[in-house]
Amino acid sequence: MIKLENITREYRMGEDIVRAVSGISLEITEGEFVALVGPSGSGKSTTMHIIGGLDTPTSGRVIVDGHDLSRAGDRELSRYRNEKIGFVFQAFNLHPTYTATENVALPLIFSGIGYSRRMKIAAEALETVGLSDRASHRPNQLSGGERQRVSIARALVTQPKIILADEPTGNLDSKNGQLVMELLSRLNKEKGITLIIVTHNMEIAAVAGRIIKMRDGKIVED
Amino acid sequence: MRFADVIKTAFYNLWRKKFRTFLTILAIVIGAVLIALMTSIGTGLQKFIVDQFGLMVPQDALTVYASNRSFNYVDTPYEIVDTSDVIVRSFTADDIEKLLSIESVERVDYNVGVSALYVRAEGSEKKYSVSINSGPDYQVRMMTLVAGGYFEEDACGECLISFDYLPAFGWEKAEDAIGKEVTVTVGKYNVYNTETANYSFVICGVILKTMNATQIVIPMNDTIEMERYYRDNPEQYSPEQPGTSLLVKVRDVTAIDSVAETIRAEGFSTITPAEILKEINSIFSIIQIGLSAFGVIALVVASIGIINTLMMSIYERTREIGVMKAVGATRGTIRLLFTMEGAALGFIGGVVGVGIGYLCGKILNIVGSYTFLSDYPTFEMSVFSIQLVLMVVAVTTAISLIAGLYPANRAAKLDAVEALRYE
Known part of the structure; x- marks a missing residue:
C-alpha cells in the first residue's frame, strides 16, 4: 500500500546541505500498525511527512495506493492529504476559537461539504472518540487528553486509509497517553486504518505490530 | 472549498481581532467617505450647471458663426497660407436667405x-x-x-x-x-x-x-x-450688416443635428446644445476625478494598513495555516482565504464609508439650504446615485483585494512542515 523507494530528503541550511533522510526504502501494507522510532534528528518525522504528502523527497519514489506522490503537484497532494491521510500532532494544533465539533469538521471544509452535513459527520467522529458531551467546548475548556482525542476525531473525519501520528502522547501524562494509544490501536484494529506512529518512547512503540528504528536518516532495524 | 465557506471564514477571522480590524477599516472608511462625498458634490455641481444650462439655452436653436476660424495658441510665428483663415467673416443678406432655405429651419434672428x-x-x-x-x-x-x-x-x-x-x-x-x-x-x-x-x-x-x-x-x-x-x-x-453670428431656430428639436450638419457644410460654424452639454459633462468628469483623487490617496494609504494587518495575521496564524494545509487546503485555497480577508476589509470599509458620506452629504444639503444655498431651493450640493454607491464599494473592495494579494501569496507559499513547527 505504501512503498518508499530509495528516498532521500535534503534541506538547505544556509551554506550547508543537511540530509534528513538518506536513501531509505520501505513497504507498509494496508492495516499495519507501525512505529517509527529513533532519537531526534534521525529522520523519522521527515519520513512521516513524506508519506503524508506534506513534504516531497529530493530523490526516490513514494507510491501510495498506486499513486506516485513524488511527482504530484500541490492540488493532487492536497487532495491526497484531505482524503487519504489523517494527521495527529504532538501539540494537538487545534483552532483556539473553534468548538470541538468545528475543529473536527475543518478537513471537511476543504472537501467542499456544506455546513450542516459537516457538523453531522464531525459529531459522529466525536462520538467515536467518546467526546460527544464536549462537542461545544473550545480547546481551552478541554483537558490535554480530550484535546488529543478531538485531534484524533479530526484525523478520522474524512475516513482516511492512513493515520499519521507524530509523538501523539508527547504532551500527555501517562494515563492520558495510554488512553490515546488505546484509542489509536482500536481504530487500527476495528476500522483497519493503517497507523504510523512516530515516537522515541519505546513503551509506546511496543504497542505497535512493527517497529522501524531509524538513525541518521537511515533505517537501522525493521 | 465552497465559496460561501471562503467568505464566512474570511469574515470570521476578521471578527476574531475586532480592534485591529476596526482600525484597518477606519482608514478605508476615511478614503471611501472622501471619494463618495467629493464625487457627490461634483455631481451636485454638475447637475446644477446642466440644469441652469437647460434653463438658459433653448434646445431647438443654434448660434451660427459666419467664419470657421479657430484660434491657434502658438508661441512661434506661423505662415498664413489662406488669408480667409484670419479675416473675421460677417454674414450677408444672402447668407440669411441660405440659412432660411434649409429644411426644418423656422426662423433666423440677429444675435x-x-x-x-x-x-x-x-x-x-x-x-x-x-x-x-x-x-x-x-x-x-x-x-x-x-x-x-x-x-x-x-x-x-x-x-x-x-x-x-x-x-x-x-x-x-x-x-x-x-x-x-x-x-x-x-x-x-x-x-x-x-x-x-x-x-x-x-x-x-x-x-x-x-x-x-x-x-x-x-x-x-x-x-x-x-x-x-x-x-x-x-x-x-x-440685412446689410447682420453681424458675425446669427440665431437659427429649427421647427423640430429632432432635426437640430441634421440642420447643424447642413450649416457646417455651407462653410459656417455652429455647436449644438447637446455638444455644449457634452463638453460641460466631460469637464465635470475631470473635476470629479480630481476631487476623488484625495480619497484614492487615502485608500492607497489604507491599503498599506491592510497589507500590515494581513501580514501580522499570517505570522500569528502560521501554525493554523500549516494545519489547514495538512488537512487538505491547497495553496490556491489559502491564497483565496487571505485575499478574501483583504477584500472583506475593503467591502466593509466601502459600505460604512458610503453610508457616512451619504449622511455628511445630507447634512451639507440641509445646512446649505438654510444658509449659502437658500436662494437656490432646487440646488442640492451633494447628489448620491446608486452608481456612485456601487462604484465606491467596488473601488474600496478592489483596492483592498489587490493589497491582500501579496500577504495571501506569502501565506500560500508557506512550507507546511515549517508552518506546523512554528512557535
Missing part, C-alpha cells in the same frame, strides 16, 4: 447684444452694474418669472429684471417692481466719445433667481437701437 454702462431705478440716483440681454421670444420665454409677465416680441420700452435687483432698488416683494421704471445708460464704443444716452424701460416681469444676478432683459428692437447708438453705426443689425 443681438449691447453693453450698457449702468442702470438706475426710478426716483433714485444710485447706479448699478447691469448686463443687457435680449433675444427672440422663444429665448426670453425660457426664463422663469416670479412676478409679472413677458413682453411681446415686437414691444419697445419694457423689460424683465433679475430677482437680485429687488433689494438693490429697495423693493420688498417682486410684485412691487412691476410697473416701475428703470433707466439704462449706454455709452459709446469709441472711448474718446464721452456722450451717453438714456433708455427707459417699464418693468413687466421679475426673473427667478439664477446664476445671472445682474441681467435686464429687453426687447430686440430696443437692443438694436441701443447698439446702433453705441457703435455709431445705423446699419448694425440690418
Whole structure:
C-alpha cells in the first residue's frame, strides 16, 4: 500500500546541505500498525511527512495506493492529504476559537461539504472518540487528553486509509497517553486504518505490530 | 472549498481581532467617505450647471458663426497660407436667405447684444452694474418669472429684471417692481466719445433667481437701437450688416443635428446644445476625478494598513495555516482565504464609508439650504446615485483585494512542515 523507494530528503541550511533522510526504502501494507522510532534528528518525522504528502523527497519514489506522490503537484497532494491521510500532532494544533465539533469538521471544509452535513459527520467522529458531551467546548475548556482525542476525531473525519501520528502522547501524562494509544490501536484494529506512529518512547512503540528504528536518516532495524 | 465557506471564514477571522480590524477599516472608511462625498458634490455641481444650462439655452436653436476660424495658441510665428483663415467673416443678406432655405429651419434672428454702462431705478440716483440681454421670444420665454409677465416680441420700452435687483432698488416683494421704471445708460464704443444716452424701460416681469444676478432683459428692437447708438453705426443689425453670428431656430428639436450638419457644410460654424452639454459633462468628469483623487490617496494609504494587518495575521496564524494545509487546503485555497480577508476589509470599509458620506452629504444639503444655498431651493450640493454607491464599494473592495494579494501569496507559499513547527 505504501512503498518508499530509495528516498532521500535534503534541506538547505544556509551554506550547508543537511540530509534528513538518506536513501531509505520501505513497504507498509494496508492495516499495519507501525512505529517509527529513533532519537531526534534521525529522520523519522521527515519520513512521516513524506508519506503524508506534506513534504516531497529530493530523490526516490513514494507510491501510495498506486499513486506516485513524488511527482504530484500541490492540488493532487492536497487532495491526497484531505482524503487519504489523517494527521495527529504532538501539540494537538487545534483552532483556539473553534468548538470541538468545528475543529473536527475543518478537513471537511476543504472537501467542499456544506455546513450542516459537516457538523453531522464531525459529531459522529466525536462520538467515536467518546467526546460527544464536549462537542461545544473550545480547546481551552478541554483537558490535554480530550484535546488529543478531538485531534484524533479530526484525523478520522474524512475516513482516511492512513493515520499519521507524530509523538501523539508527547504532551500527555501517562494515563492520558495510554488512553490515546488505546484509542489509536482500536481504530487500527476495528476500522483497519493503517497507523504510523512516530515516537522515541519505546513503551509506546511496543504497542505497535512493527517497529522501524531509524538513525541518521537511515533505517537501522525493521 | 465552497465559496460561501471562503467568505464566512474570511469574515470570521476578521471578527476574531475586532480592534485591529476596526482600525484597518477606519482608514478605508476615511478614503471611501472622501471619494463618495467629493464625487457627490461634483455631481451636485454638475447637475446644477446642466440644469441652469437647460434653463438658459433653448434646445431647438443654434448660434451660427459666419467664419470657421479657430484660434491657434502658438508661441512661434506661423505662415498664413489662406488669408480667409484670419479675416473675421460677417454674414450677408444672402447668407440669411441660405440659412432660411434649409429644411426644418423656422426662423433666423440677429444675435443681438449691447453693453450698457449702468442702470438706475426710478426716483433714485444710485447706479448699478447691469448686463443687457435680449433675444427672440422663444429665448426670453425660457426664463422663469416670479412676478409679472413677458413682453411681446415686437414691444419697445419694457423689460424683465433679475430677482437680485429687488433689494438693490429697495423693493420688498417682486410684485412691487412691476410697473416701475428703470433707466439704462449706454455709452459709446469709441472711448474718446464721452456722450451717453438714456433708455427707459417699464418693468413687466421679475426673473427667478439664477446664476445671472445682474441681467435686464429687453426687447430686440430696443437692443438694436441701443447698439446702433453705441457703435455709431445705423446699419448694425440690418440685412446689410447682420453681424458675425446669427440665431437659427429649427421647427423640430429632432432635426437640430441634421440642420447643424447642413450649416457646417455651407462653410459656417455652429455647436449644438447637446455638444455644449457634452463638453460641460466631460469637464465635470475631470473635476470629479480630481476631487476623488484625495480619497484614492487615502485608500492607497489604507491599503498599506491592510497589507500590515494581513501580514501580522499570517505570522500569528502560521501554525493554523500549516494545519489547514495538512488537512487538505491547497495553496490556491489559502491564497483565496487571505485575499478574501483583504477584500472583506475593503467591502466593509466601502459600505460604512458610503453610508457616512451619504449622511455628511445630507447634512451639507440641509445646512446649505438654510444658509449659502437658500436662494437656490432646487440646488442640492451633494447628489448620491446608486452608481456612485456601487462604484465606491467596488473601488474600496478592489483596492483592498489587490493589497491582500501579496500577504495571501506569502501565506500560500508557506512550507507546511515549517508552518506546523512554528512557535
